[in-house]
Amino acid sequence: MKSLSYTGYRQGCYYAFVYGALICLLVIFLLPLLWVLGLSLKTREQIFTTPPLFLWWPTMENYFAVLSEGNFLVSFWNSFLVTTATVLVSLFAGIPAAYTIARFRFPGRKLIFFSLLIMRMLPPIAALLPLYVMFSLVGLNSSRTGLILAYTTFSLPVIVWVTRDFFKSVPRDLEEAAYMDGASRTGAFLRIALPLAKPGITTAAILSLLLAWNDFIFAAILTNNATRTSPVLLSTYAGSETGTDWGAIAASGILVLLPVIVFSLIVQRHLVPGLSSGAINDAKIT
Numbered sequence: 022m023k024s025l026s027y028t029g030y031r032q033g034c035y036y037a038f039v040y041g042a043l044i045c046l047l048v049i050f051l052l053p054l055l056w057v058l059g060l061s062l063k064t065r066e067q068i069f070t071t072p073p074l075f076l077w078w079p080t081m082e083n084y085f086a087v088l089s090e091g092n093f094l095v096s097f098w099n100s101f102l103v104t105t106a107t108v109l110v111s112l113f114a115g116i117p118a119a120y121t122i123a124r125f126r127f128p129g130r131k132l133i134f135f136s137l138l139i140m141r142m143l144p145p146i147a148a149l150l151p152l153y154v155m156f157s158l159v160g161l162n163s164s165r166t167g168l169i170l171a172y173t174t175f176s177l178p179v180i181v182w183v184t185r186d187f188f189k190s191v192p193r194d195l196e197e198a199a200y201m202d203g204a205s206r207t208g209a210f211l212r213i214a215l216p217l218a219k220p221g222i223t224t225a226a227i228l229s230l231l232l233a234w235n236d237f238i239f240a241a242i243l244t245n246n247a248t249r250t251s252p253v254l255l256s257t258y259a260g261s262e263t264g265t266d267w268g269a270i271a272a273s274g275i276l277v278l279l280p281v282i283v284f285s286l287i288v289q290r291h292l293v294p295g296l297s298s299g300a301i302n303d304a305k306i307t
Contacts, residue, residue, distance in 0.1 A: 054278075061271035068267050083272035093273060095247070096254040100234060100277070103165055103250060107172040107233040108226055114173075115180030116222065120210060122181070123188035134181070141178035145238055148174065153242060163245040171239050176229035183228070187221030188214055223288050234281060251277045 060068055062079035087093050122134050152171050153162065161167035191214050199209040215222075237252040244253065255273050258266045 057271045057274055060267055061275050063268065065266075065268055083268035084276070087269055087272045087276065092254060093251075093276075096249055096251045097277070099165060099244075099248055100250040100252075101280070103168050103172065104230055104233040106165075106169045107176055108229045110169065110173050111176040111180045111229050112222065112226060115177050115225070116184055116215070116218075119181045119184040120188045120214060123185045134185070137178040137181050141175060141182070145175065145236075149239060149242060152239075156243065162243060163248060165244075165248050168240060168243050168248070168250075171243060172233045172236065176232050179228050179232070180225045183225040184218055184221045187218035191217045227285065227288065230284065231281065234277075 061083050062081070063074070063077060064080055064082065067074050067077055122130055148171075152167075152174070156162040156164075156167040156171075161170070195213050195217075196209040199213050200206075204212065235252060236250075237256070240250040240253045241256070244250065251273070255270055255277070258270045258273070
């Protein structure tokens, strides 16, 4: 009995330590977000109160002020269009490319695959000037189309790199059985390989979405006032005549963050399997 009670005591201490550490880490990670949320619910006087207020009556005036501005709605719509188009174009081009690299042997396969990886390893600022010059020559500068193409150059390698391993993990026997049942290669791809690679596709789509939604550098250079995205608009609140409008920045930041949180919650059941499976797949090209 003493041995059992001692074992139970040790297990209780262990779980208490683990959960206590996890709670502390959760507080540390969520503190910046909670602080921004608190700023968005304060008046200008409350924000600059010293010492900071930890108990106050929340107000929605910052949200009403931001949403009443046409600039925010336009920039939010631009972000939505650019991000959605980037993810769709990257998936439409990257998934067939990843499947081809995973299933077929052809000259230059390794070169193509690692060339995509090198493109992703480049710092974005290194590609910004060439893209700006090319878009200026063809009339795509300061347009949403140019921004979509710029984002695709960096999100496409992510799509190919992540989904290739998932297509390699799909047993060939399943596709061969589909061929014997009369399915074409396209039919086997759409009905067998594509559904089984859904966790990887979801993971790649989220990474592509975050890259396009949160980007500031490309959007600041390749857009104008009519096509700028939400991150660019947020920077304008820091240079107003009355000083930095922290309430508007905080409220805009929360509104811009909400779509990403909602999308992540919707696809989270595919995200964890996608990340874990991608971590254990063999990345060697054979």
